[in-house]
Amino acid sequence: MWIGIISDTHDQTDRTTRAVQTLKEHGAEHLIHCGDLIEPEILAACSGLPLHFVFGNNDVRRVSLLRSAAEAQ
Secondary structure, eight states, X not given: OOEEEXXXXXXXXXXHHHHHHXXXXXXXXXXXXXXXXXXXXXXXXXXXXXXXXXXXXXXOOHHHHHHHHHHHO
């Protein structure tokens, strides 16, 4: 299984969408985000693959991120 790893996207949805697409094109089957998503909208940019994430030091809206992640499933 191929796993794509990203981090510190800091709510850059366009850049994140392109990164996830590139990872998919290279065979990634899952995505790990190592923190600093910032806003729940970034989860949509990561939605092309099954996503696993941890919070970073800038992820202050953790409840919103968790809620959005649960709704996406």
